[in-house]
Amino acid sequence: MPTFAAPDGTTLAYRVLGGDGPPLVCLPGGPMRDSVYLGELGGLSAHRQLIMLDLRGTGRSEVPADAGSYRCDRQVDDVEALRTHLGLDRMDLLAHSAGANLAALYAGRHPERVGKLVLLTPSVMGVGITIAGEDRLDTARLRRGEPWYAEAYAALEAVVAGRGTAGSWQAIAPFLHGRWDDAARAYDAADEAQKNAGATAAYAGEGAFDPDATRRALAGFDAPVLVLAGEFDVSLPRPAAVEYAGLFPHARLVVQPGAGHAPWLDDPERFTGATAAFLATAGVPNPA
DSSP: OOEEEOTTSOEEEEEEEOSSSSEEEEEOOTTTBOGGGGTTGGGGGGTSEEEEEOOTTSTTSOOOSOGGGGSGGGGHHHHHHHHHHHTOSSEEEEEETTHHHHHHHHHHHOGGGEEEEEEESOOOGGGTOOOOHHHHHHHHGGGTTSTTHHHHHHHHHHHHTTOOOHHHHHHTGGGGSSSOSHHHHHHHHTHHHHBOHHHHHHHTOTTSOOHHHHHHHHHTOOSOEEEEEETTOTTSOHHHHHHHHTTSTTEEEEEETTOOSOHHHHOHHHHHHHHHHHHHSOOOOOOO
16 A cells, blocks of 8 residues: 655555546545545546545554544544645545535635545534534434334434443444445454544543634535435434535535435445546636
């Protein structure tokens, strides 16, 4: 895997997938999960050259000397160092889940360096959106016909009410997938091994986020943005996705039918079609 040096000297690694099309820098979620879980994003590598960054202390990237550098806002400099290393004046950026917090901070700090931005089932922590428990339950009720529904729904009610246990969080896993099949189970089972658990809490540590400042910065972000949500994803119900897209002047919201938190797994063709089409569009036109 190719590597580059972060500003503090930590060696960071990335994978390059696909050879055609301009590069698309991809930030993983987790938070702090090895980017390998993204695969080739359902075949998006056939349309773009994917640059899959392993965040510090994950995958093949070096563990930093300062554990405080796992904090999301401090990793913005890592993303900027990758852009410089790649020799890109501007880069298209895709981020999944918790990685969207990092992408939002980067876009707010370096707006002139982003060509297009794709936020894939984004976490809302960095922008301060409050998700109503009833919106999560409404989304879950779309799955009433599933054989696992009753147990999972009862667990979600407990989580929403603040009574969730470790077992409750395990039980609601099917609500994060369009299909609760072997592929979905394998995706979830790999999470623990692929994630730097010690860095997870630090990622969102005290001082990592200033939602008001981030929202003000994103309100002036001129590049095109795609917010792609999953119809069945209880982590980002439709009302929250609508609110997230509304933070940007030039955002398009796509809610993928039948998809959960990893839409490229649930329907690769639909996912790659929507994402590749967005990335192929011209930028925001200049005002007359």
